[in-house]
Amino acid sequence: MSNNTFKVGSKINHMLKGVNQTLFLTISFGAILILKIILGIIFGDSFSLPEIFIESKTDIWFLSYAVILGPLLETLIFQFLIIRLILHFFKKTNYVGWYACFTSAIIFGSLHYYSFAYIIVALCIGLVLGYIYLLSIERKEKPILNTWLVHSANNLFAFILMQFIY
Secondary structure, eight states: OOTTTOOSOHHHHHHTTTOOHHHHHHHHHHHHHHHHHHHHHHHGGGSOOOHHHHHTTTOHHHHHIIIIIHHHHHIIIIIIIHHHHHHHHTTTSTTHHHHHHHHHHHHHHHTOTTSHHHHHHHHHHHHHHHHHHHHHHHTTSOHHHHHHHHHHHHHHHHHHHHHHHO
16 A cells, blocks of 8 residues: 555654654554543543443453453454555545544444543544554554554553552
8 A cells, every 4th residue: 555545644654754663652652641641631530441340450361351352353343444444445535544544433432332431532542543553554564563552552551550540
């Protein structure tokens, strides 16, 4: 897929051109953390975890799913499948990358329906994950791996934080 197929974040991609993959992933994870802090301030207590997460916080199977399997499946469904399908079928459309990213994020957010605030937070995280996926394609890196690693790091951070809060 060439850079002419879709345009997403060309200025950001240009700024990150010389940045290695590890720093790129670190910056991406940092963006999600900053986003969660801002949204946490906006939504306050209404952005709380579902009870099942709190009850399962010490379960090794829950940790495995939340940090490894869940993010991998969600990356394959919401970024790989949805974004790739949109890029394939609408490749001649202007801003197809943005359409794909927003569509993926809306579906990703709507399926995290624990509360309205959680849907909004998941939608915003879905935008960042979709953007990581698209930038990884443009950077000719491994988009599935990059997106999965950032998503897993986000969930691991939330899991560790959950040990101290709940």
